[in-house]
C-alpha cells in the first residue's frame with residue numbers, strides 16, 4: 001500500500017491508523033501547491049482533485065476520502081481493533097467520522113486555514129465553533145476516546161484539533177478537549193506520526209525558502 005500525504009494535513013489521520021495497525025506502507029509526500037509528488041509526478045494524474053489523503057492498494061486501485069480510507073484500514077487490520085464490530089458501534093464510528101469530516105474539518109477549520117477565504121466567511125464559520133467543539137467536549141467528558149476504545153475516528157479528530165493553534169480557536173475553553181489532546185499526543189502512534197510530519201513540514205517550508213522553524217501545526221493556507 002502507498003499513502004499519499006502532505007505533512008500535517010488531514011492525511012496524518014491514516015498515517016496514525018497505519019502505525020496503530022503496524023502496516024507495511026510506503027508514504028509519498030505531495031506538494032499540494034505544486035500538485036506534484038516528491039518523485040516529480042503530476043499528482044492530478046493520480047487524484048483528479050489533487051487532494052490528500054489517497055491510499056493506493058496493492059492492485060493499483062486508489063481509495064480517496066478520509067472516512068473511507070480510515071474504515072478500510074480498520075477493516076484490513078482487524079487485530080488492531082480500530083473500529084467496533086457491532087452494528088451500533090459501527091454507526092457511532094461513521095457518525096463521528098462524518099462529524100469530524102464535515103462539521104469540523106470542512107465547515108470550520110478549512111475556511112479558517114485558507115489564505116483565500118474572505119474575512120466574512122471566517123467570521124461566519126467562527127460563529128459555529130462553540131456549538132461544534134462543545135459537542136465534541138460533551139462527548140469526551142468522562143471518556144478517554146470518542147468511542148469505547150481508540151478508533152480511527154480519534155485518529156481523524158486529533159489531526160483536525162492540531163490545526164487549532166494556527167486559527168483563532170482557543171481550545172482552552174473546552175478542558176475535556178485539551179485533556180484529550182494531551183492524552184492522545186502521548187500515544188505512541190500519534191506521537192510518532194506528529195513528530196515525523198512536523199519534521200517533513202519544516203523541510204517542506206525550507207524548500208520554499210520560508211522560515212525554517214517547525215510549527216506544531218501547519219501555517220494557514222488554502223490546503224486543508
Ligand SMILES: N[C@@H](CCC(=O)N[C@@H](CS)C(=O)NCC(=O)O)C(=O)O
Nearest residue numbers: 009010032051052053065066223224
Ligand atoms: N473530502 C476529502 C477532503 C480532503 C482534503 O481537504 N484534503 C486537503 C488537505 S487536509 C487537501 O488536499 N487540500 C488541497 C487542496 O484543497 O487543493 C477527504 O475527506 O479526504
